[in-house]
Amino acid sequence: MRTRLIAVLVGVVVLVLAVQDIPLASHLRSVERDRLVTRLERDAFVLAGRVEEVLEAGGAGNTDRLESLVERYEITEDVRVVVVDVAGSAVLGPTFDVGEDFTNRPEILDALAGRPVTGERVSTTLGTDLFYVAVPVISGDTTVGAVRITAPASTISGAVNSRLAGLGAVVLISVVIAVIAAFALAGAITRPITRLTATTRRLAAGDLSDRADEDSGPPEVRSLARSFNTMVGRLEQMVDRQRGFAGTASHQLRTPLTALRLRLESAAIADEQQLGDHLEAALAETDRLGRIIEGLLVLSRAEGADVTLERSDVRAVIRERCEHWDPLAEEHEVRLVVAIDDAPMSVLVVPTALEQIIDNYIDNALDVAPRGSTITVGAELVDDGIEIRVRDEGPGLSAEERAEAFGRFWRAEGANPGGTGLGLAIVRQLAESSGGHAELRQAPDGGVDAVVFLRGS
Ligand SMILES: Nc1ncnc2c1ncn2[C@@H]1O[C@H](COP(=O)(O)OP(=O)(O)OP(=O)(O)O)[C@@H](O)[C@H]1O
Ligand SMILES: [Mg+2]
Structure with missing residues (x-):
């Protein structure tokens, strides 16, 4: 070049x-x-x-x-x-x-x-x-x-030749100056590009920590270096996240797999009376494995960068999800109450995010809600958005646990053994992908107040 x-x-x-x-x-x-x-x-x-x-x-x-x-x-x-x-x-x-x-x-x-x-x-x-x-x-x-x-x-x-000789000298000097200027100019333009190329080669070789020089060269090249660095930064983050994710996921899949294997080994040598129990337990482990894999899939999809947000009617979704959970709540002898402001409410979310968030919160609440207690699902207008909350009267969590609960595979001691520890991680990811955020607060009567803030539309 x-x-x-x-x-x-x-x-x-x-x-x-x-x-x-x-x-x-x-x-x-x-x-x-x-x-x-x-x-x-x-x-x-x-x-x-x-x-x-x-x-x-x-x-x-x-x-x-x-x-x-x-x-x-x-x-x-x-x-x-x-x-x-x-x-x-x-x-x-x-x-x-x-x-x-x-x-x-x-x-x-x-x-x-x-x-x-x-x-x-x-x-x-x-x-x-x-x-x-x-x-x-x-x-x-x-x-x-x-x-x-x-x-x-x-x-x-x-006479002409002597004048042409003068002209020739001027031409020669101009060409020499042009060559020197061309070398200087070409160097100034290509040097930063050559450096950028070297950086891309190092990155291609796997060193994602390298960055292009943003402070030298013409403005166009500096702006290219800046956007290049932004891109590499995001790439590095994504790769780190993927690596971490793959590591944790494979680790977490190993536990139910081992449990499944143990159950099957026991089943192989069990007498007829115990065989049914072992097989049932093995089936439960298989179900759990299936749920973990499904959860991981939802998470990785929710982490996908460019999702189009869509309008969701908060009141309609809450009513519809509560109707869905009612029979199970009844089975647990728990009351599921809807408490929503009268004002019309709609939010901008990743498609189906609102349903999944409410489902996860109600599911968690039902896991801990004592018989005869109430789970309240509410929504209210705040500043420039809407807060949706699922409040239970269960044992609650300490401030530390509430912060940790959104981590992948985190589960409190003695938590429902069938859980995957992915539910709240999915909630947080869906909320953030929708431009909102999720948190667990302490309910006034000791339970958990699971909240999600979403942008109104
Ligand atoms: N309302 C709640 N009250 C008390 N503990 C809770 C509540 N919600 C969540 N937790 C704790 O946080 C942990 C993580 O919850 P999360 O929803 O991520 O996973 P899970 O419920 O264990 O599994 P899954 O959602 O896949 O069934 C739970 O195991 C439980 O210990
Ligand atoms: Mg859960």
Whole structure:
């Protein structure tokens, strides 16, 4: 990625320079050409003025001073000058012989026809490209001759090349700076990503305690590192929970399994009279095993992250669950009383959570409720939610036990032997997954006041 980034950055700089400098180079060439032509034109007209008198006199008179002027001019400017009379014959040296015929040069003919011309052509005499300027020498209304100045095309190339060399140096320096900047920038961007990659590799290898660096690199990478760390944090929590859960669960399953095995072993050697008892006990252990497994399943489902909450009518659910438990309560000679405010009440919960919570609380209460006692199931509006409670008149629990009772597999000494110790753990998990919480309080007459707070809807 780093190399690609550097290549892209340098590529962009080179492209920008090319787009800017290639037309600039051709523009430079045309500017230089225009400058040369303008200069030659100006000189040709000046010269034409000077030779006008000489030509007017039909080439007679003193041409020496003019010739030495032309010679100096030719040397300093690297040009060649031809002055011809109206017949197209050279009238001045020193480059050309006086009398040499120039009528075969189209530009001379144009100038003699009264038209100043400029252009570029290949010189057959010199075998190179030439720039030429030819202007007529006019006296009054008549053309008495022409002046032509030629310069080799290399004059322009030289000027352009020296300017291009300057431009090239600028381009080179820009590219060098771009390469250095690209290395620095690519490093700044990719270094934190490389570190993040190393962290993910260590995590993939099983080290969930490692974290990405949240304090270096560009803001986007820092924000990525933060959400990455949050994700790993949650993952670590989940894995820890799962490990703990699996450990406790397998440990707790071992006890009823051992009990079952002992019962079956006893059954195998039991006489006919005891066989029925042993098998019945074995069946009871099987039932308990089944309930533990079911409880574990409910718990792991309730721990599942994204559950959609649904509205539940508190009054209707309480009435319906109490009707369900009534026959058993009657069997225990316990009164099941419903005490709910008149106000309409509904809560937002994990589907069926309210039913399961009430069932677990009533089930626990029935386990401890003495004959002739009352279990009260109530609900009341509090702040921004609803409190649902199942109060019994049983022996109750100490403050410490009430706090511990929600732990998985926790059971009080002498508790109902058929219990799994998972009921309250399930209640707490369901309440929390619904955005509420559960707790055991002490009832005024010594029993347990099992409460769940849920958000109203
Ligand atoms: N109302 C209560 N009064 C006294 N003790 C209680 C009451 N509710 C719960 N407990 C104690 O807390 C323990 C844990 O209860 P929990 O509902 O989690 O499991 P359980 O009732 O033993 O088993 P399960 O719910 O699977 O039948 C119970 O074994 C009991 O000792
Ligand atoms: Mg229970």
